[in-house]
Amino acid sequence: MELRIEASPQTEPRQNIESSRRQNIDFEERGIYGPSRLDDREKKSLQLSRASSVVTFGQLGKIGDVPLRSRASSHFLAEIDTKRTDLILIVCGFVSGLVDGLAFNAWGSFASMQTGNTVFVALGVSGQPRYPAFLWAKSLIAIMVFIVGNIFFINASRLLGPLRRSTLIASFALQTAALLAATLLVHTGVVAPKLEDPVAPIEWIQVIPLSLLAFQAAGQIVSSRILAFDEIPTVVLTTLLCDLLVDGKLYVRPWGANPKRNRRIAAFLALFLGAMTAGGLVKVSGMSSALWLAAGLKGSVTLVWFFWREKRDGEVENEAGGT
Structure with a gap:
């Protein structure tokens, strides 16, 4: 017509x-x-x-759609401004505390901290510990999934543009989906929502949520590298504590004079509080509550990327970690 x-x-x-x-x-x-x-x-x-x-x-209709499509395309393909994104990574550190506190307490392995899993695998070579049986196997699976996750997120980010808004949204949406899948497995009883008995036979179904949590942790640490905040790895504290103490400006005043020190302290406290919160939630309301909280926080971060300020021409990025 x-x-x-x-x-x-x-x-x-x-x-x-x-x-x-x-x-x-x-x-x-x-x-x-x-x-x-x-x-x-x-x-x-x-x-x-x-x-x-x-x-x-x-x-x-086409005349009216062209400007809207153009604006949407420009919005999602624009690179985000990395200033203040350290706050997002500190939230991610809290999520890591929640996830690892739950994973170790419930299944005897870590999802994020692969140093601990490597120790368990190494002990498994000599058949230790005797209980729980095959602890080394679960830890090995978590390590392998973490490695595969790193390879996936690194190459996907390079292909799509690491700092593009659409890339970060997709990355964190996938991490959120992995957390939600693990949460639903526990919440629906597919994976027993109770702490593992060390002397009981291993429940291999636990490997599924553990792998999902390790996969999302890989995406999280890749994001910290993409945003160029190496002082906030979000999943490990060993090097963070060393870098904090070796800092020649550790005691400098005023507080804002050393942003890297401040981020390291905040990241340490976030992960500690996350693990402590996971223990409290498991004790009071069950395993799934900690996972629901982690998924909710990661989903909120995903939504934040939709509205995060984009990088303007001529702006300097986070001074290699110091805005």
């Missing part, structure tokens, strides 16, 4: 052509006259006038 809109005359020559030559044109179309009394220039002007006055509903 076409909507025909008769265009208003824009110029005096066109008005004269429309008013004084209309009858001649009608006669010419019916074959009453032989050659047209209008010259070629006047004919072309009339044809353009008539053609430009026809607008379809589909065209009107």
